Amino acid sequence: xxxxxxxxxxxxxxxxxxxxxxxxxxxxxxxxxxxxxxxxxxxxxxxxxxxxxxxxxxxxxxxxxxxxxxxxxxxxxxxxxxxxxxxxxxxxxxxxxxxxxxxxxxxxxxxxxxx
Amino acid sequence: xxxxxxxxxxxxxxxxxxxxxxxxxxxxxxxxxxxxxxxxxxxxxxxxxxxxxxxxxxxxxxxxxxxxxxxxxxxxxxxxxxxxxxxxxxxxxxxxxxxxxxxxxxxxxxxxxx
Numbered sequence: 001x002x003x004x005x006x007x008x009x010x011x012x013x014x015x016x017x018x019x020x021x022x023x024x025x026x027x028x029x030x031x032x033x034x035x036x037x038x039x040x041x042x043x044x045x046x047x048x049x050x051x052x053x054x055x056x057x058x059x060x061x062x063x064x065x066x067x068x069x070x071x072x073x074x075x076x077x078x079x080x081x082x083x084x085x086x087x088x089x090x091x092x093x094x095x096x097x098x099x100x101x102x103x104x105x106x107x108x109x110x111x112x113x114x115x
Numbered sequence: 116x117x118x119x120x121x122x123x124x125x126x127x128x129x130x131x132x133x134x135x136x137x138x139x140x141x142x143x144x145x146x147x148x149x150x151x152x153x154x155x156x157x158x159x160x161x162x163x164x165x166x167x168x169x170x171x172x173x174x175x176x177x178x179x180x181x182x183x184x185x186x187x188x189x190x191x192x193x194x195x196x197x198x199x200x201x202x203x204x205x206x207x208x209x210x211x212x213x214x215x216x217x218x219x220x221x222x223x224x225x226x227x228x229x
Binding site: 031032033035040041042043044045048049050058059070088090092094103104105106108 | 120152157158159160162165173206208215216217219220221222
């Protein structure tokens with residue numbers, strides 16, 4: 001199993017550009033999430049999904065869009081990049097089943113810089 | 116709303132000693148889960164330990180144990196016999212309702228010295 005994979009590892013964007021961060025998992029997890037990590041802070045939830053076709057907003061959703069057409073993939077779209085979106089982005093997946101005890105498996109992260 | 120507070124920005128511990136990293140949480144949900152993650156300088160997030168709100172016993176995983184005091188709303192991580200490889204950032208996190216939504220604290224940077 002590759003686990004949770006993210007591409008690209010690094011990206012530099014100019015203000016106003018758009019791009020998609022890719023996330024895929026091969027563990028057949030129903031739950032997937034996107035977090036951002038800013039310096040000196042913990043991870044903050046951007047969007048999450050509890051299954052294909054179902055997404056919802058997290059704590060900091062503005063400026064980001066997601067969709068979940070398959071169980072495996074959960075791309076994050078930046079609509080019009082801003083310097084405030086400079087961060088490290090983590091994708092995560094976990095089992096479902098109605099319990100909150102399942103650990104989230106994290107991808108290696110994407111370091112994004114917006115100039 | 117859920118909140119996790121980690122009040123120790125940095126901690127030092129000597130090799131082979133035990134160390135406690137503090138975590139307090141706030142939620143009105145009676146059912147929740149508490150997690151600890153390790154983030155080494157390479158950046159990946161490594162799951163360490165989990166405690167459920169209804170679990171009667173404190174969770175343990177090898178050298179890691181979680182000191183769960185429900186009345187105080189605290190979930191401190193205890194690392195026994197520290198090793199140099201334990202030097203990293205440590206994050207406390209909480210989930211309520213679904214495991215896909217974690218709320219994180221700001222982290223504690225642990226340095227293990229000789």
